[in-house]
Amino acid sequence: MKARLADIATQAGVSEATVSRVLNSKPGVADDTRRAVLTALDVLGYERPARLRRRSAGLVGLMLPELDNPIFPAFAQVIERALAHHGYTPVLCTQTPGGVTEDDYTELLLERGVSGIVFVSGLHSDSGADLSRYLRLVDRGLPIVFVNGFAPGVDAPFISSDEAVAVELAIGHLASLRHTAIGLAVGPERYVPTARKIAGFRRGLAVRFGVEDADAWIERSLFSVEGGQAAAGALWERGATAIVCGSDLMALGAVRAARERGLRVPQDVSVVGYDDSPLVAFTDPPLTTVRQAVQAMGAAAVRALLDEIGGGRAPRTELIYRPELVVRASTGPAPDIGR
Template sequence: MTSRIDQIAKQAAVSKATVSRVLNERPGVSTRLQKAVLTAIDVLGLERPNGLRPRSSGLVGLIIPSLEDPIYPIFAQVVQTNLGNLGYTPVLCIQDSGSTKEDEYVGILLDRGVSGIIFVAGRHSDTKFDNAHYENLEAQHLPMVFVNGFMKGISAPFVSCDDQAAGKLAVRHLFTLGHRRIGLLLSSATNVSDIRLAEGYCDAMKRAFGETHEDWIDVSFTGEEGGYAGAIRLLEKGMTGIVCDSDLLAIGAIHALQQHGKQVPQDISVVGYGDSKMMTYMATPLTTVRQPMLAMGTFTAHTLVDCINGSEMPSGESLFPPELVIRGSTAAHQ
């Protein structure tokens, strides 16, 4: 390390202390001297630290979960359209099960010199993780926007649907239809969105029945298989209505109920969360709580570009209101 600093200091005609300050991104170095140090690094063929690498003015990283859930392709398309209109191109990174992890994608994107990164339902959405991963990116002055999830201690914009409000909407809808045994089916106990959805569910249940009925909450796993397994357990508890944390869970739940001799919605009503055009064309069109992906995607793209352009963006969370979409999977309790 010392010989490297000596090389750079000699090439740039500056002191070793100045080189050290630039490499460690410490204040107190003039723009002229910083440029001289960076030029020396490039001339010597040395690798700049991540935070000092030039960023490509046209590329933005977009890290999203599996495309299995239809709300994420919708979101990616909205973001891509808006970024394109603003002169940027997204580099799409999909986190399928067993594929490249988020931190690996971040390394790849930094090597490409992206101008910023949008994280969708990533590590920031799971309470199992700490914020050290993102603090490191903050130290590199990388513009970031986080979608669907929240993590304290990160000074960046967060964009989410109001999951608590979604839980309340679903329970109130089923209660209005006469259901008195309403279960909640989650795919995770540590996901921020699921935790908030459960808070909304418990609040609505307490207002309706005087009890939170937390024993009617089932934590399964993601995808249709998770919905299938969880619905069977809730069926055994005598539920007449089931609220699911995603449309995929709801589809799996409907399959399970039908295979166990129950009709949807005549015997049991099911509500999803997310919404896409596909939900209209199912054999039993799905009642769901819509996440406003068009508005969220547009806001996210513009917010990131504003950050890239140097606008001072307030840290904290922007919550978008959900909307109940009533279709054929819910009906009055007989």
């Protein structure tokens, strides 16, 4: 026999009306009464509406776009460790092409009553995506935190790496090696990080070389090795002597594209990656890259989330982490003769 409002009302010593109000999170119920009703609910085994289900002791969703790019497992590790350290249990959700979507996972996490969700490079980093999904989460009072991306108007903490500075660091490094024909190989521009890298690139070229129209030196492609290879190929053909890439994977593609054309890295051309993902120190050549402060960003994301979960209010300004240049062996002095 299913328990009805009347039973719960009896159990809690209130009227059905009050139970109804509690169940629907309506105003006009004293905290003590609300608690009494919730207790009665549990005593009678009434199934709570998902909305006010007890957040299961510290479950936290961790949303990642994929695992191919090693920076994402790296983020996952850091964030998981931080969460576990605070007694929370991370649930990793990674999307697969044509598979489970971010919304599916969000729905799932919501149903399971997670205490919060960390979005890493999710749809919030896609400027073309509909943000109402996030507004709905905020409305429901679910703590969420965003890493690497920006969703204007969503009332939540944002943690990002400074993509513009990253590109400017790379340009600075290449300029000091006397490169002047510098290209940028990035992913689709609708992604916030890409757009920011492009902005940084334009500014860098303008400031250092007075180049006003950087467009010819920007190639948009995919984030993968193959994407980098394609984008870099076009840039090498155009006479670039150095390329700044949107990810380490793309940088590996850029190296491959260079070698296909008989160009040696770093003697003939230079390549700068982005992320400093694990293992790129072991690549051939070891990649010069711009390191995201993965550790610090992950820790900050967790701190902000736990703040929110604890009822506090983490700062709403986008926390921007400054990346740092890691010089290895994929960059070298510009060749003497312009090609």
